[in-house]
Amino acid sequence: MxxxxxxxxxxxxxxxxxxxxxxxxxxxxxxxxxxxxxxxPQLLTMIFLISVLLAYLNTSLISRLIGGESGWVGVIIAAVVGSITMIPPFVAFPTASMLLKAGAGFMQIGAFVSTLTMVGIVTMPVEMKYFGKKMTLYRNILAFVFSFAVAFLIQGVTG
Structure with missing residues (x-):
């Protein structure tokens, strides 16, 4: 509505x-x-790749790895995957929705989306060139830690 x-x-x-x-x-x-x-083109490519991935990964595997029952281990897995994946934010939210429907937990998806949009392992060399190594490492480490704070807050909200 x-x-x-x-x-x-x-x-x-x-x-x-x-x-x-x-x-x-x-x-x-x-x-x-x-x-x-x-x-x-980016959006359709990412949706296609996520769809293929979801077709091969059954919901029980997703639930076991990053489901609500996976706890903080699932949060760590989701945060690491989000940190090394390069997906634009406009694709991150539909991806998160698809993963939630496939059995992922809210806390885990919170960490995934946070790291996906704020931590840039893939883009670190370019960032280091413009901002310096120290600043890049500080920013990425703080963003990674912040993703756990987001997961903790989501756990508090969703119970």
Missing amino acids: ETYIFYGLALIGLGVSFWKDKEKTKTALKKSWKSLENIL
Whole structure:
């Protein structure tokens, strides 16, 4: 139901924008379409890869590795996988949703998404070049530790 409300509000906003300035609205729609065209290949590739992965990994394996019953070991596994995986944030949340539906735990997914978006093992060489080795290591270590704080908070909220 909320989805329809948000779509309706978006259409109303688009109508108001079009009424106020047709040219700016057309320009904004063209820019947003270009952005979608740029993001879509990455998004579809990641969704395809996650779908294939979920097809081969059965829900019992996912539950055993990063399910709610896996506890802090599952949080560590999810945090490590999230740290070494390079997925853009706009793909991370649909991926998290798919993993939750496949049996992953909330606490584990919290750590996974936190490390996925904040820890960059793959991008460390580039980051070191611009920010220095010390700053890069501090930032990544603090982000990794923060992911456990997120998991702990999620455990408190979800029980």
